[in-house]
Amino acid sequence: MRELGADQLDDLARGAGILGTGGGGDPYIGKLLAREAILAHGPVTVLDIDEVPHDATVVPVSGMGAPTVLLEKLPAGTEELTALRALEAVLGRRATHIVPIEIGGVNSMIPIAVAAQTGLPLVDGDAMGRAFPEAQMVLPTLIGVSTTPMAIADDKGNTLVIDAVSNRWSERIARAACVEMGCQVSSADTVLRGDQLRDGLVPATLTLAEELGRAVRLARAGHRDPVEAATRLLGGTRLLTGKVVDVERRTTGGFARGRARLEGQDGVLELSFQNEHLLAVRDGEIVATTPDLICVLDTDTGEPVTTETMRYGLRVTVIAAPCDPRWTTPEGLVLAGPRYFGYDCDHVPLPKEASRRE
Amino acid sequence: MRELGADQLDDLARGAGILGTGGGGDPYIGKLLAREAILAHGPVTVLDIDEVPHDATVVPVSGMGAPTVLLEKLPAGTEELTALRALEAVLGRRATHIVPIEIGGVNSMIPIAVAAQTGLPLVDGDAMGRAFPEAQMVLPTLIGVSTTPMAIADDKGNTLVIDAVSNRWSERIARAACVEMGCQVSSADTVLRGDQLRDGLVPATLTLAEELGRAVRLARAGHRDPVEAATRLLGGTRLLTGKVVDVERRTTGGFARGRARLEGQDGVLELSFQNEHLLAVRDGEIVATTPDLICVLDTDTGEPVTTETMRYGLRVTVIAAPCDPRWTTPEGLVLAGPRYFGYDCDHVPLPKEASRRE
Structure with missing residues (x-):
């Protein structure tokens, strides 16, 4: 257990921007949301996966849409909480923990804002270990966890709750609605029980993002190659x-x-x-x-x-x-993999030297 | 109070087809759904608006989409009830009465099927007095009743529940989702209290549809001009x-x-x-x-x-x-009116002789 304060957000946002592989939405906007929430409500408690009780209700909250739109159409700042409350209403129980669905860009910051606003602890991990464009591209899909019920809220006050027969269908329906709602909405979905976190999350990616952002900053300050x-x-x-x-x-x-x-x-x-x-x-x-x-x-x-x-x-x-x-x-x-996205090639393994430091 | 049996469906579907002004979906398909439900569950009780208690929960159930699609993609037959149950779940109470949202085409028949399946009484009236293409085009909009919560179900088993800031927004979101779900879905929406029926419905349109269908049939049989x-x-x-x-x-x-x-x-x-x-x-x-x-x-x-x-x-x-x-x-x-649909003209009143027989 540790505390996450406003002064750590710069490093975290920088690292999350790198892990976002070009996507996940502009981390600068997310940083402003997280900073404002922390300044208003105090620092966020961050828990390791192992510290979460097995019967916990862990809810990922995220932004959905096209990052190009996010650049020009800022969030109202209320959508995330609206989506979370709409999800809780259909679940019939409250979230006990918040977690990022992806560690990339704005979606690593939004859960920090929600954790601060709700006073709920934040889990150190995410469901991708990077950013992916579609909602079914999460480790929970691989272990049979449904992304629905999925609650979506827009900046205007519209909400919808999707219950789909597959995670691919929930993405399709949510994406169509998202486009109509202005191509930038908030989503609460893919609820995990505490005992599903080990298989459903990549652990410690908030920590990784912060380390990454710090390493870049320190290299720059020390005139080394960031x-x-x-x-x-x-x-x-x-x-x-x-x-x-x-x-x-x-x-x-x-x-x-x-x-x-x-x-x-x-x-x-x-x-x-x-x-x-x-x-x-x-x-x-x-x-x-x-x-x-x-x-x-x-x-x-x-x-x-x-x-x-x-x-x-x-x-x-x-x-x-x-x-x-x-x-x-x-x-x-x-x-x-590449074929899902329509590229006529297999996954090309990276050279041997490329393996993450442990 | 009267009973509606399978032998009345031919006249009713014919009349509803005329009142559908070209739309509302093929009444033949609706007739098959209604007939099957009545044969399985018995005739439907039809109530006049005045016979409905003031605190009743009256729910319109309908098909949404493009009639061109309905011709080729038949309903699974379970969508209506799925939509109704999803709506009841968010309302926190059960429907007490079913009513057509429009008297046109398939949407005059689907409520009969749902009334038969659920054993609920059917209200003699509808929210348009004809068929219109968009979900906000109902008399309840004119008296400030929301079309949401709106529950939508498709043939595959996907459902969604929309809560919108306006009836126009609920149409926009529902239409986008509907297209993605295959352009033919069922909807339960625009819940009316019993004491809102007088202002929110056109009364006795099921009766009108049946009379209209009968008049055409009898004229044809008597070698008069149908x-x-x-x-x-x-x-x-x-x-x-x-x-x-x-x-x-x-x-x-x-x-x-x-x-x-x-x-x-x-x-x-x-x-x-x-x-x-x-x-x-x-x-x-x-x-x-x-x-x-x-x-x-x-x-x-x-x-x-x-x-x-x-x-x-x-x-x-x-x-x-x-x-x-x-x-x-x-x-x-x-x-x-015509301007809503993009026609650059005002409503043209019909000639004086055109006024409905009372």
Whole structure:
């Protein structure tokens, strides 16, 4: 058990931005929400997975939509709590713990805000170990836990509660509604019992995000290479250092989809994304694929660059890092591997040196 | 109080098909659902509005979607009850009475099936006095009754419950979800208390539909003009007798939209529809508009012709009949007048002779 205060948010947001693999929504906006909630309600209690009682009702609360929309259409700040209360109403019981559904971007910050607002403890972990674009892409799907009931709330005060026959159907229905509601909504879904956390979460990812953000900051302050510090901590590998020369981006079907082209001394790298980076092709060869992490960092500062803020001329370094091993099982790859997203290729394992530091 | 048995369904479905103004979904499919439910569970008790206790919980149950889809994708037959039960769960109380949301087409039949399945009495009336394409186009909107909570169920077993800030928003969210769920779902919404029925319903429209269907049948049997019988009963006026020469139809945004062109000895008539017929233009002059009823009948048989079954060569007669007077108030026209649907014209009152027989 530890306390999470406002002064830790900068590191955490930076690290979560990197783990968000280009997606998960702008962590800056999430940081403002979390900071305001902590300043108003006090610091948040963070628990390790092992500290959560087996009969706990652990509720992930998150934002859903296209990060491109989040940039221009700020949350009202009340949606998360509305979604949580709507979920509790159908559950017939209150949440006892809050947890991030993904450790990427704004969705690592929103649960902090909700934990502060409700006074509930926050669980150190998340259901992906990164960010993914679709709601069924969570470890709970792999262990048969339903993402529904799923409660969704928008900035206008509309709510809906979905009960679906599969986690894929809940995503489809929620996404369609989300687009109509303005492409940026809050969701409370994928309720976990305390004894499901070990199989349903990647542990200690809030801690990892904070360490990652701190490592980048300290490297920068010590005039060391911040990208190198992040790469080492993630057990990753450097794919390319260069310049963004082209970005093609469109917000369709409730996602920010597109491609980016980077040129460096070592060659040309093409990234494809759907909210998150999904495929990296260097000089025509596939060098990294989802579900591994493909992260874009500012070469000078080590700050994460999200897909919606990527633009011509940015000097960036792209790194790849191994995902949680449950994602590269056959079932994990069916759920979030390259073929699911329509890429005609198998998952390409990262080079041996790329394995996360333990 | 009276009983509604399977042998009355033919007349009722025929009349409801006419009152559906081209929409409301194929009454034949609805008739099969209602017949099966009555044969399995016995006849349905039908109550006049005045016979319903003031504290009753009266629930409209209906199909939502594009009639073009209903033609090919039959209901599973379980959606209505699933939607009703989901609504009751959020209401925290059971429905005491069932009522049609619209008297048109399949949606006059589905409530009969649900009443038979649940053993609940059916209220003789509906919330439109015709069919309209969108969920907020109900008299309850005019008296400030919310269409939400709205419970929606599809053929696959997915359900959702919407709680919206306005009846327009509930339509928007429900329509988006409906399209994703296969464009044909069931809905339970717009709950009325017994003491709201007088202002929230058009009374005795089940009776009207049955009388209308019977009048057409008897005229046909007696070698009289069935279209004339229907026109007289509705206080309507004949717009054109002729042949369908062109139909342009597309299923977009969850609706069957399109136009039809008819040629007769008296001229050329163009109909525009969004599930229901909304505008009739004869030789360049607007002769009838929503919210008045624009009905297409087979000239020989008097059978209703729905927009999705209209095709080249059909010999039809188009009649216009006055809507419930609450629809031609300023508030009613804002909700369901021609301008709402994007037509740059005001409501055109029907000729004086067109006034419903009382």
